[in-house]
Amino acid sequence: MTIQYVKQKFPPPPFDDQLENILYFRELYEGNHENIFDITSLNQDAIATKKELRKVPYYSRPRVEQKVKALESNIRYVVVNFSAVIAELPADLINRSLGNISADTENDNQLLEFVEAVSKTSKINQNIWSAVVQHQVDGGVAYRIRRDAKGTWFEWKPADLYLEHEDGLGADIxxxxxREKKEYLRVERQRIEGDKLFIKQLVFLIDGDTVKEELEIREYAAQYKLIIPDDQVLDGVNELMCGFVPNDETLLVPRGRSALRNVDKIQEEINWTITRDSIVFEKHGKPKLAIPSGLWDSVANKNHSHYGSRFVRNADLEVVSYDEKNGAVPMYIVWDAKTEQSFEHVKRLIEYMMSVSKTSPQAAGVKDGKGESAIALLYLWIQSVIKAEAIKDKFDTAIKEAIRKCTILENALGGTNFEIKDPVVEWADMLPKADSEKDDEESTKYERGVQSLETTVRNLHPDWSEDAIQAEVDKILEEKAVNSMNPTYTQPPKANVNDEDDDDE
Incomplete structure (x- = not known):
């Protein structure tokens, strides 16, 4: 049930169709829209002028050729890439909300240090933005667990590099x-058989999109002086050391779908509307010089006698005379364009695009996104926040799974005996808050007893180190202890002292 590569097209079916979609949406995200949309109509003016070139006399051809070059150089396809906003906005929200990652224990210091090392080596906080963007553009993102000289860690991989086996018991990265003008296909194959995980390294010679033959991996490593891990068999491991995070998956499309899948045509219409406006401004927006017909005839006749053709150049009008009797002088005509409807059309298209992609217009900057407080801002951004929250939940699960698998791999190869369980991933609010509003919320949680002092200090100072946080916690506790020691002066009970003894009567 493994994937066969030799003498096959790469990627093999059904991943080849998915790759076409991935490459299409990558071009859309990057703004290379001229590669995926038809813009041949922009060349029509240059093509028509080239046809005219055959009809003009030889002495006029340099002027017409210059005009053709000018037309070709002035062809502009204007791209206002809102597709990038749709993919990057969830990444921005998730990136700012990812907090501390630690082991779910307070007593096992070695496990705490190991999880901290995995998080640091994997650069989770640094790479989460790019992983989410790729997840949105490609329709999914993969991860792979590694163990090398740096330690045990995991890395994100694009969706097109992760090919799962049909029976669900294996996957190829x-x-x-x-190398040296040759192209090779590297494969790390992971396969579960019984209660064992087999990890195997493969290499193939590939020409274009066709795999030629399989090569010996050790010879390949020796030839190019590469360090390639040996094949491994992990006893007692019944899950893959890799995984996949789909986006907007369905029963029919389990590998996920791109977040840009419904906006490409709207994006094309936005580009064309703005491009047409740009062309109109280019042709008519510049002031044009108008001269009397008598002056034009005079200059054209003079050029005809000199060059054999009637024409007027700009240089011919640098110094001119005017008709003193009729007062006819050259003048500039300025075009007064009315483009309000075109701008309104673009605005409507952008709003449609935001609605289809579940993106708040305020978050994308299309509408005013000011709010008096974080709560008011939340209601303006609610659509984008809900979308980002759903994506965050998937990455929360993926990060926990990846670190848990790192623990499994470390136990299998490192001789440790760590407890296998998910780590703790802390997430902050996605939207920024004023310092005063944030301080009030954190203080209220602590005072009500639903949040520890350590967590409160960490949330108030996310940029502090663990030592600084602990020092602040100790300082607060000491001050509370001192303030609780208020001396209470208790008066002795009152006593009645009689001057006369009652017994002496």
């Missing part, structure tokens, strides 16, 4: 390498 693939990538291409170019």
């Amino acid at each position: 693939t990538w291409k390498e170019k």
Whole structure:
């Protein structure tokens, strides 16, 4: 049930169709819209002028050729890439909300240090933004667990490099390498058989999109002086050391769908509307010089006698005379364009695009997104926040799974005996808050007993180190202890002392 590569097209079916979609949406995200949309109509003016070139006399051809070059150089396809906003906005919200990652224990210091090392080596906080963007553009993102000289860690991989086996018991992580004008296909194959996990390294010679033959991995490593891990068999491991995070998956499309899948046509219409306006401004927006017909005839006749053709150049009008009797003088005509409807059309298209992609217009900057407080801002951004929260939940699960698998791999290869369980991933609010509002919320949680003092200090000072946080906690506790020691002066009970003894009567 594994994937066969030799003498096959790469990527193999059904991943080849998915790759076409991925490459299409990557071009859309990057703003390379001229590669995916038809813009041939922009060349029509240059093509028509080239046809006219055949009809003009030889002495006029340099002027017409210059006009053709000017037309070709002035072809502009204007791209206002709102597709990038749709993919990057969830990444921005998730990136700012990811907080501390630690082991779910207070007593096992070695496990705490190991999880901290995995998080640091994997650069989770640094790479979460790019992982979410790729997840939105490609329709999914993969991860792979690694153990090398840096330690045990995991890395994010694009969706097109992760090819799962049909029976669900294995997966191939693939990538291409170019060495000495040759291209090779590298494969890390992971396969579960019984209660064992087999990890195998493969290499193939590839030409274009066709795999030629399989090579011996040790010879390949020796030839190019590469360090390639040996094949491994992990006893007692019954899950893959890799995984996949789909986006907007359905029963029919389990590998996920791109977040840009419904906006490409709207994006194309936005580009064309703005491009047409740009062309009109280019042709008519510049002031044009108008001269009397008598002056034009005079200059054209003079050029005809000199060059054999009637024409007027700008240079011919640098110094001119005017008709003193009729007062006819050259003048500039300025075009007064009315483009309000065109701008309104673009605005409507952008709003449609935001609605289809579940993106708040305020978050994208299309509408005013000011709010008096974080709560008011939340209601303006609610659509984008809900979307980002759903994506965050998937990455929360993926990060926990990846670190848990790192623990499994460390136990299998490192001789440790760590408890296998998910770590703790802390997430902050996605929207920024004023310091005063944030301080009040954190203080209220602590005072009501639903949040520890350590968590409160960490949330109030997310940029502090663990030592600084602990020092602040100790300082607060000491001050509370001192303030609780208020001396209470208790008066002795009152006593009645009689001057006369009652018994002496």
